[in-house]
Amino acid sequence: MSEQENDSMLTLVGVLGAMVAFAVFIGVLAYFIGGFAHEDRPLEARELAALKERIAPIGEVRTSDQPLETAGTAASQAPAAPRSGAEVVQQVCAACHGAGVLGAPKIGAKADWEPRLAQGFDTLVNHSVNGIRAMPPKGGNPGLSDDELKAALTEMLKQSSLSP
Ligand code: HEC
Structure with missing residues (x-):
């Protein structure tokens, strides 16, 4: 080098x-x-x-098949004491039966309910529990007991000037 x-x-x-x-x-x-x-x-x-x-995530996936109107609200969860027919109607059924959503028989409209009642009260109770066509089982509220549904149905009929 x-x-x-x-x-x-x-x-x-x-x-x-x-x-x-x-x-x-x-x-x-x-x-x-x-x-x-x-x-x-x-x-x-x-x-x-x-x-x-x-x-925070921008959205959440709904995994419940309950209708939105009733899902997740405090009223839709099973309470300790059974609710009266009037309460259930007001909290659950009226969402559709109040205004006749999806063709639901309207509360107070005797003509809507008469042909339904013609099938027999027990059939209507059965359809309240298990649903029929656009009518979801238990009005979309799994927390309701059969007795509560029966009371609610009786109440809706009563308000429509019919009796079971
Ligand atoms: C999500 C909307 C909705 C809610 C909530 C709802 N219903 Fe309905 N219901 C319907 C519709 C729609 C029909 C009509 C179904 C048909 O005949 O196609 C119906 C029909 C019925 C019928 C008649 C069935 C028959 O055999 O003709 C009964 C009884 C009934 N509902 C009871 C109830 C009760 C009791 C509640 C509350 C616990 C309730 N529904 C809540 C939508 C609803």
């Missing part, structure tokens, strides 16, 4: 060494600056709420 080559070799090693030293220095510096800037501290409630809101 000539002396000249040797010199440039030394220069190269010197430059490389300086670059490595500089990189290490920057790294250490960044570590300290970074460390001071975001020290580890628990999130405040406000920040946590904001974070949860940001990462």
Whole structure:
């Protein structure tokens, strides 16, 4: 190796060494600056709420086959005490039978109910429990007992000037 080559070799090693030293220095510096800037501290409630809101899913999949009007409401869950016919009608059946949704016989419309009742009260009770065509089983509310359904049916007939 000539002396000249040797010199440039030394220069190269010197430059490389300086670059490595500089990189290490920057790294250490960044570590300290970074460390001071975001020290580890628990999130405040406000920040946590904001974070949860940001990462919250935009929708949820419904896995229940209950109609939306009744699903998930407190009224649709089985309560401790049985509800009266009037309560069940108001909380569940009226959603469809109030306005005659999907062709449901309307509460108060005797003419709607008369041909239904002609099938026999027990048949109507059976259809209340098990559903028929667009009428969902238990009015879409699995928490209702047969007695509650029977009472609700009786109530709807009564309000339509009919008796079982
Ligand atoms: C999601 C809407 C909906 C709800 C809630 C609902 N019904 Fe109905 N119901 C219907 C429809 C629609 C019909 C008409 C079905 C047909 O004849 O095609 C019907 C018909 C009926 C009939 C007549 C069945 C027959 O054999 O003619 C009875 C009885 C009845 N419903 C009872 C109830 C009772 C009791 C409740 C409350 C616990 C209730 N329904 C809640 C939609 C509903």
